[in-house]
Amino acid sequence: MSALMFEKVWLDKNLYNDAEKNYYESLNKMDNVASLAGVPNTEIQTKLNRLELENSNLKKALDDLRKLVISLQARVESIESTGEAQSKAVAPKAQAQAKEDQESDDGVDLFGSDDEEESAEAAKLREERLAAYNAKKSKKPVLIAKSNIILDVKPWDDETDMKAMEDAVRKIDTDGLLWGAAKLVPLAFGIHKLQISCVVEDDKVSVDWLTEEIEKIEDFVQSVDIAAFNKV
Template sequence: MANPLVCDSVWKDKQKYEEAEAHYQQVLAGTAPKGGGKGGSGGVAGDNSQVTRRVESLEKENRDLKKVVEDMKALVQRLESRVTKLEGGSSAPAAQAPTPKKPAAPAEDDEDDDIDLFGSDEEADEEADKIRQERLAAYEAKKSKKPALIAKSSLLLDVKPWDDETDMKKMEEEVRKITADGLLWGQAKLVPIGYGIKKLQINCVIEDDKISTDFLEEEITGIEDLVQSMDIAAFNKI
């Protein structure tokens, strides 16, 4: 905004400036009126010099005033720019935000498509569940076909006779006559235990779920004429 005092000053001096400018032009053209007092041409020369100085002074004053006005305009522009930045927006009024449009109501065909899509998801889920069930059933069938792991144990038995006169060959034969599902006899040998007495050391493999050590002891010691006792010398899981 321009300084009102500066504007008033320029306006007041304008008429004087125009008059002095007109007189100066007349002097240059040689049409300026001559003065009637003493001095003659000397007075006219003095007047011309005075007018010239006056015009130059007015021109300088006018230039200074213009410079002041330009500086003030620049200052006002800088102030406006700073205020705009501080307010976080432009000096122009903010444009009104457009009112958001309401979404158009879906057509009947779109609703039908949505319903079909939902139904498709259900069908996909049912199909996936069916495939999963089939795979589980196939896995269970495959698993059932595999032979179950049978827990087995390897035993080394010490079978002791009554005395040194016991027929050890017959004792082994009687022991091997003990048969049962899950029992398999292995190698056997006679091991001296002192005073000419030998014990029968025989190996067997049993299925843990079918044969117990108690069963073996009961059956072997049941050969009363030949067997005094039975001990388990070694027991290993297979």
């Protein structure tokens, strides 16, 4: 039973006790008034009639309150008995579920156990699965990190043969280097620079090495700058 229900029953019982107490006090007052002198008195008689009416109403209220308390007690007992019955019904189900979960945890360990002897068949099955996994993993393509680089190759002057310079740059060849498109970009005073792109594998070709190799072409190349650098 909820705390609110208990509080209501307790309050109703207290109201009943107070009402009963007031009822008997009223009766005592009536007896005291009746014991007064036997001289007829209209005012006393009126008070007596009023007290009798109040006592009658109070008695009826007491009877209604008594019935309410009895009804509440019966309801509380019914709720308590229902709760106990449900608890008894749920307990076996919970125990059965716990037993079932424990039995499922005691199943076969596919990966073997340190505390149990591994059978030859289980060991063979595990080795076959590991071999299949390793074979599948080895067939997966390895991701190669690459970069797209645009280089600005500057000549010495406007008399530099730009076509010969481009050919010399493209002769630089190594594993992981792929040259792309090239074009001439005006600088000043009729001088053009060679802007050439390439794709390199990061693990095989470094940018520093590539710029150093181009700057070794001293007959054509004055300097090399990196115009753009992007990961592919």
